[in-house]
Amino acid sequence: MSEKISVNSASKLSKAITALTAMYRQSKFVVVSMRPGKDRTLDQNALWFALYQRIAQMTQIGDVEDARRYCKLHFGVPIMRAASEDFRHGYNMALLNLPYEVKLSWMGPCALFGPDGFPVTRLFNRAQGIAYTDRIVAEFSAKGVVFTDLLNEVAA
Missing domain, CATH: 3.30.429 (Macrophage Migration Inhibitory Factor)
Incomplete structure (x- = not known):
């Protein structure tokens, strides 16, 4: 048990x-x-999905899954590579030298890593989840994507 x-x-x-x-x-x-600290919350997962939806709606990135893959690769992977030697080693062995398109596709559902793709965000602690959210918002806000309503909902 x-x-x-x-x-x-x-x-x-x-x-x-x-x-x-x-x-x-x-x-x-x-x-x-x-270990000290809090687990990341279901609220973070819901917020991320809302962010991915907004990115998909307001950019040419593709659909929600495309936005999720992009964010995992561009923001989540660097957070985890900096935080964990084991993650960095695993990522380097499995994905580092692959073409960008393959890395991006493996961030989503695939035969090798299952329905959630290469494990990134599910490994986050609460602080890493906050950093991930902040990086997504910073990059896409600069590109004209508006998140204030979503972020205000979470803060309320």
């Missing part, structure tokens, strides 16, 4: 300790992994 608990209050800390104790008593062997 695997369980994930986010601890953000005294009661959640107590729940985590109780669960860990019960698991240990049952199996006498438990693997624990901890």
